[in-house]
Amino acid sequence: MLDEMDVKILKVLQQDTTRAVADIGKEVGLSTTPCWRRIQKLEEAGVIQRRVALLEPTKVNAGVTVFVQIKTDQHSLEWLEKFHAAVVDFEEVVEFYRMSGDIDYLLRVVVPDIAAYDAFYKKLIGRIEIAKVSSTFAMEQIKYTTALPLDFVLEDAQHSKRT
Amino acid sequence: MLDEMDVKILKVLQQDTTRAVADIGKEVGLSTTPCWRRIQKLEEAGVIQRRVALLEPTKVNAGVTVFVQIKTDQHSLEWLEKFHAAVVDFEEVVEFYRMSGDIDYLLRVVVPDIAAYDAFYKKLIGRIEIAKVSSTFAMEQIKYTTALPLDFVLEDAQHSKRT
DNA sequence: GTTGAAAATCAATGCAC
DNA sequence: GTGCATTGATTTTCAAC
Numbered sequence: 001m002l003d004e005m006d007v008k009i010l011k012v013l014q015q016d017t018t019r020a021v022a023d024i025g026k027e028v029g030l031s032t033t034p035c036w037r038r039i040q041k042l043e044e045a046g047v048i049q050r051r052v053a054l055l056e057p058t059k060v061n062a063g064v065t066v067f068v069q070i071k072t073d074q075h076s077l078e079w080l081e082k083f084h085a086a087v088v089d090f091e092e093v094v095e096f097y098r099m100s101g102d103i104d105y106l107l108r109v110v111v112p113d114i115a116a117y118d119a120f121y122k123k124l125i126g127r128i129e130i131a132k133v134s135s136t137f138a139m140e141q142i143k144y145t146t147a148l149p150l151d152f153v154l155e156d157a158q159h160s161k162r163t
Numbered sequence: 164m165l166d167e168m169d170v171k172i173l174k175v176l177q178q179d180t181t182r183a184v185a186d187i188g189k190e191v192g193l194s195t196t197p198c199w200r201r202i203q204k205l206e207e208a209g210v211i212q213r214r215v216a217l218l219e220p221t222k223v224n225a226g227v228t229v230f231v232q233i234k235t236d237q238h239s240l241e242w243l244e245k246f247h248a249a250v251v252d253f254e255e256v257v258e259f260y261r262m263s264g265d266i267d268y269l270l271r272v273v274v275p276d277i278a279a280y281d282a283f284y285k286k287l288i289g290r291i292e293i294a295k296v297s298s299t300f301a302m303e304q305i306k307y308t309t310a311l312p313l314d315f316v317l318e319d320a321q322h323s324k325r326t
Numbered sequence: 327g328t329t330g331a332a333a334a335t336c337a338a339t340g341c342a343c
Numbered sequence: 344g345t346g347c348a349t350t351g352a353t354t355t356t357c358a359a360c
Contacts, residue, residue, distance in 0.1 A: 002223075010223070013216035017180065020336060031345055036338070047222045051214065052309055053176035059210045060165075060173070061315040065260065067269065088306045091314065096306035097228065101299045106230065112315045136264045143251045143259035146215055146309055151254065152224040152275045183353060194328060199355075 002047070005030065007150050009038055010047070014147035017051045054146065061112040065141060068107040068124075071132035079129075086127045092120050165210070168193065170313050172201055173210070177310035180214045217309065224275040228304060231270040231287075234295035242292075249290045255283050 002010075008028040012019065025035035042048045057063045072083070087096055087107065095108035111117045117135070125133065165173075171191040175182065188198035205211045220226045235246070250259055250270065258271035274280045280298070288296065 010216070010218060014218065015213075015215060017214045017216050021338095022336080032337095033339090033346080034344060040338090045222070046219050049217045049219045050178075051180045051216050052178060053173070053180050053214050054212045054309055055173060055177065055311050056209050056212045057311055059208070060311055060313060061318070062311045062313075067260075067262075084305055091310075091312040093306060094308050094311070096304075097230075097301040098303040098305060099230075099299055100302050103299065106299075106301070110311055112318075116315065136262055136266065136269075138260040138269070139263050140261040141259075142247055142261060143256060145257050146217055147254075148218050148220055148223055148225045148257070148273055149254040150223060150225075152279065155224070155275075184355095185353080195354095196329085196356090197327060203355095 001045075002042075002153050004154065006038060006042060006047075007153055009035065010042065011147075011150055013039070013048065014150075057110065057141075062110045064111050064113055064117065065138040066109045066111065066117050067136045067138065068109055069103045069132075069134045069136070070105040070107065070130055071102075072104050073131040074129065083128050087124075090120065090124070092116075164208075165316050167317065169201060169205060169210075170316055172198065173205065174310075174313055176202070176211065177313075220273065220304075225273045227274050227276055227280065228301040229272045229274065229280050230299045230301065231272055232266045232295075232297045232299070233268040233270065233293055234265075235267050236294040237292065246291050250287075253283065253287070255279075 005028060009024060009030075012024050012027060021036045021039065022032040024039075025032050028035065030038075039048070072079075074080075087093055087105075090109075092109050092111055093107050094110050095106075097106045098104065099106050109117065109120060111120055114137075117137075121133070121135065124130075168191060172187060175187050175190060184199045184202065185195045187202075188195050191198065193201075202211070235242075237243075237246075250256055250268075253272075255272050255274055256270050257273050258269075260269045261267065262269050272280065272283060274283055277300075280300075284296070284298065287293075
């Protein structure tokens with residue numbers, strides 16, 4: 001489905017969407033029109049999901065990341081749906097995964113400080129019954145990127161056939 | 164530093180940067196010119212860091228998330244710098260935190276499948292000496308957003324005074 | 327802060343090759 | 344796939360209020 005040229009374009013757009021189509025074309029070795037058409041197709045195909053602004057966490061008072069590991073004893077469908085909906089609703093929760101292994105769920109929570117995390121924690125356990133919660137604070141964010149690895153796109157022939 | 168109007172604008176831009184300035188102005192209750200000026204200031208101030216495209220993970224063959232917990236026994240500055248640089252270099256590593264508590268580092272790694280994770284794992288431990296590595300696979304990504312919580316921006320007077 | 331409007335840039339399309 | 348030319352939209356900058 002995607003070829004090397006698409007990958008080049010996606011690599012640029014994953015880093016910066018402010019650049020003009022003509023500019024991107026120059027970088028990847030394509031003139032404006034075909035470059036523009038490829039971007040359109042990538043959007044229609046849903047490969048490009050959305051274009052967003054990334055903010056500097058410390059400048060919006062959201063510089064502290066906490067990872068919350070959750071273990072539950074409840075496994076009814078009803079509880080599950082309620083739990084998911086409740087957690088998703090918190091804007092402090094920026095990532096939320098159902099995990100394999102020992103821990104059932106993993107949350108990445110973003111707050112201004114420890115006090116705010118405590119407030120979040122109380123809100124969370126107030127709304128839902130959880131068996132075990134364990135919070136770990138990030139001391140430093142060494143890397144954070146929204147850019148997905150693109151070296152796998154072309155590698156796997158099986159994948160191309162599937163999609 | 165930031166007021167309610169800025170927060171409204173940021174909320175829009177965190178979700179979608181394709182919208183025209185005039186449009187955003189309408190939504191937040193501002194005409195084009197002052198809305199445009201505010202966005203400029205937010206960019207100059209570094210509140211808006213960048214504008215990027217978000218891709219659909221499954222469509223670029225990067226649908227599997229693995230969390231890697233790392234514990235080390237080495238704490239020399241030299242090892243630390245080498246370790247950081249090596250990990251950051253992997254495009255599969257999309258997030259990388261130095262943690263408090265029991266685990267020293269936490270990585271979020273994105274790969275196409277388990278086999279690719281195994282390949283990554285071998286590359287990782289081949290490059291650096293790590294005491295303990297524990298990998299946990301995400302079964303489901305229930306929430307993932309790049310939008311930071313903005314309800315804290317105005318709340319804390321201390322913060323405003325500091326920045 | 328507002329409106330309105332002008333100028334520059336760019337997206338988006340069509341056409342010829 | 345390329346180049347060119349065009350239309351329309353949007354950004355960006357100006358005035359005047």
